[in-house]
Amino acid sequence: MSEPSKQDAFTKVHFGRELFRLFRPFWHLSAFATALGVVAGLATAMLLAAINDGLHATNGVSTQAVLSFIGLCAITLVGNTVAGIGNSVIGQKIIASLRKDISARIVCAPIAAVERYRVHRLLATLNSDVDTVSAFTFNFPSFAVAAAVAIGCIVYMVVLSPLLFVIAAVAIAVGVAINQYASLRWDYHYKGVRGAQDELQKQYRAITEGAKELRLNRDRRHRVYGTQLSGAADLIGELKIRAMRLYYGTHAIGTTLFFLVIGLIVLEQAQLGVDSRVVSGFVIVLLYIRGPMDMLTGGLPTLIQARVSFQRIAELSSQFENREPRLLAPSEATPRAAAAPLESVWLRDASYAFPPAGDAPPFKLGPIDLQIQRGETLFIVGENGCGKTTMIKLLLSLYSPQSGALLANGQAVPDDALDDYRQNFSAVFSDYHLFDDLVASDATTVARATRYLEQLELSHKVSITDAAFSTTDLSAGQRKRLALVHAYLENRPWMVLDEWAADQDPTFRRYFYTEMLPDLKRQGKTLIVISHDDRYFGLADRVVRLHQGRIMRVESGSAFAYEPNVGDAAEVETGG
Numbered sequence: 001m002s003e004p005s006k007q008d009a010f011t012k013v014h015f016g017r018e019l020f021r022l023f024r025p026f027w028h029l030s031a032f033a034t035a036l037g038v039v040a041g042l043a044t045a046m047l048l049a050a051i052n053d054g055l056h057a058t059n060g061v062s063t064q065a066v067l068s069f070i071g072l073c074a075i076t077l078v079g080n081t082v083a084g085i086g087n088s089v090i091g092q093k094i095i096a097s098l099r100k101d102i103s104a105r106i107v108c109a110p111i112a113a114v115e116r117y118r119v120h121r122l123l124a125t126l127n128s129d130v131d132t133v134s135a136f137t138f139n140f141p142s143f144a145v146a147a148a149v150a151i152g153c154i155v156y157m158v159v160l161s162p163l164l165f166v167i168a169a170v171a172i173a174v175g176v177a178i179n180q181y182a183s184l185r186w187d188y189h190y191k192g193v194r195g196a197q198d199e200l201q202k203q204y205r206a207i208t209e210g211a212k213e214l215r216l217n218r219d220r221r222h223r224v225y226g227t228q229l230s231g232a233a234d235l236i237g238e239l240k241i242r243a244m245r246l247y248y249g250t251h252a253i254g255t256t257l258f259f260l261v262i263g264l265i266v267l268e269q270a271q272l273g274v275d276s277r278v279v280s281g282f283v284i285v286l287l288y289i290r291g292p293m294d295m296l297t298g299g300l301p302t303l304i305q306a307r308v309s310f311q312r313i314a315e316l317s318s319q320f321e322n323r324e325p326r327l328l329a330p331s332e333a334t335p336r337a338a339a340a341p342l343e344s345v346w347l348r349d350a351s352y353a354f355p356p357a358g359d360a361p362p363f364k365l366g367p368i369d370l371q372i373q374r375g376e377t378l379f380i381v382g383e384n385g386c387g388k389t390t391m392i393k394l395l396l397s398l399y400s401p402q403s404g405a406l407l408a409n410g411q412a413v414p415d416d417a418l419d420d421y422r423q424n425f426s427a428v429f430s431d432y433h434l435f436d437d438l439v440a441s442d443a444t445t446v447a448r449a450t451r452y453l454e455q456l457e458l459s460h461k462v463s464i465t466d467a468a469f470s471t472t473d474l475s476a477g478q479r480k481r482l483a484l485v486h487a488y489l490e491n492r493p494w495m496v497l498d499e500w501a502a503d504q505d506p507t508f509r510r511y512f513y514t515e516m517l518p519d520l521k522r523q524g525k526t527l528i529v530i531s532h533d534d535r536y537f538g539l540a541d542r543v544v545r546l547h548q549g550r551i552m553r554v555e556s557g558s559a560f561a562y563e564p565n566v567g568d569a570a571e572v573e574t575g576g
């Protein structure tokens with residue numbers, strides 16, 4: 001569980017600058033709405049003055065006073081309406097842009113950074129932090145209006161009676177000091193809340209994605225629900241209760257201060273030598289100013305939460321710094337260079353080490369020296385955890401080598417060409433994500449997809465409807481075949497398949513190795529296949545064997561015997 005102390009390590013963020021950045025695209029509307037809100041606020045203060053004058057008008061209220069009263073009412077009405085609508089529009093636009101902005105950072109982030117950050121923390125930022133900042137930005141222009149009204153009221157109080165104002169100012173200063181203390185405590189509590197929200201998100205994932213395991217394992221079920229999830233939920237509740245206690249305590253003190261000041265002024269008006277007209281005007285203003293003051297102090301929790309959330313977002317942004325800023329530029333803005341076909345890929349003395357975690361030494365791949373030629377069928381084999389997937393992530397430029405280099409056609413790939421380089425590859429990872437729709441919806445694509453569904457023996461379960469698969473509720477092996485349909489449709493010259501055959505039945509596995517791969521090879525595809533199926537190693541051109549992060553051997557496929565009938569028949573009969 002993250003404690004506030006851990007949160008202190010957050011990247012410090014300049015709150016004002018972040019706010020400015022968010023509001024900048026909408027500054028016209030924001031300035032207009034806020035200005036009208038301020039005008040409405042000042043008109044309201046003038047209405048108070050007019051009411052006070054009316055109350056003490058000995059010869060009745062003049063026509064001019066009535067007209068100006070009506071005028072002020074109209075200004076208040078229009079100003080408040082426009083400010084309210086304008087603020088809502090800005091709030092919604094900021095929410096949308098914040099969501100898109102953070103998502104863009106995730107889409108463009110280095111893969112290693114995304115893996116390190118962890119999904120539950122990303123989700124917590126995408127959900128709670130964005131909502132918190134949105135709640136604040138939504139209210140921000142109203143704070144500005146409330147501040148303007150409060151200032152208008154203060155000016156009116158000074159004009160009415162500097163002496164009474166000094167008394168009120170002392171009370172306001174005490175109120176501000178109390179609020180300042182409360183805001184510091186709030187900040188402390190809310191950082192704790194935010195840490196617990198990460199944990200809660202993690203446990204939400206555990207109870208949804210691990211539903212089956214939890215049903216089977218009573219001890220884990222109690223641990224996840226009874227200790228971890230409930231612990232996080234209770235901690236959030238506890239910290240929020242503490243913070244709210246503080247907030248309502250300070251709020252109540254503020255309210256009492258108001259009435260104490262009013263009582264003091266009314267009680268001591270004779271001693272203070274202040275006219276009753278001034279006193280009543282002052283009391284009206286003090287009663288009225290409570291609304292804006294409540295708005296300002298009530299916004300304190302939102303402000304503090306927004307500050308913490310801004311820090312979270314800034315932390316994410318700083319970790320997701322990317323050297324490929326154009327990943328989301330429209331395709332036409334990044335014309336595929338008339339690059340030569342990818343003839344060879346070379347991992348030249350490349351190495352990659354994961355950051356250390358815990359006491360165990362971090363895994364290091366390499367240095368590795370491996371060249372792959374176009375058209376080759378290369379099997380990458382080795383024990384679990386020897387670095388096969390890490391190596392293909394380097395080959396696909398999803399990880400950057402920490403030493404050595406990745407060369408395409410003998411040349412280093414510059415940062416701005418990495419995305420083009422990757423477009424040479426289709427991949428089905430062992431932890432693949434299955435998209436349920438097709439990227440293109442033209443008739444040719446749909447016809448090709450339908451053909452692949454037939455080829456992969458899925459057409460009795462899945463069809464294409466509105467450029468999407470009719471269902472993805474399939475068995476594990478069938479889902480993986482569907483992922484392969486996407487790879488086929490991409491029709492890239494290089495294909496990477498990470499233990500694709502692992503959950504296929506023996507018949508289909510044999511079909512994959514003996515029919516599909518050779519067929520792809522005949523089409524000129526370069527095939528990089530991670531495999532544990534040693535029975536089929538003989539079908540590769542080369543077999544690269546990794547051991548503990550290093551290439552142990554590179555052998556020709558012909559070094560492995562493949563006996564087409566004996567092994568397969570036995571496997572099919574015994575079910576693998």
Ligand SMILES: Nc1ncnc2c1ncn2[C@@H]1O[C@H](COP(=O)(O)OP(=O)(O)OP(=O)(O)O)[C@@H](O)[C@H]1O
Nearest residue numbers: 115354355363383384385386387388389390391430
């Ligand atoms: N994101 C990560 N952060 C830290 N360590 C990692 C990460 N991913 C993998 N590793 C470590 O790197 C090592 C190699 O992992 P990799 O996935 O490359 O192995 P593999 O050969 O593909 O294994 P398998 O056959 O089980 O799929 C493992 O020891 C693993 O613990």
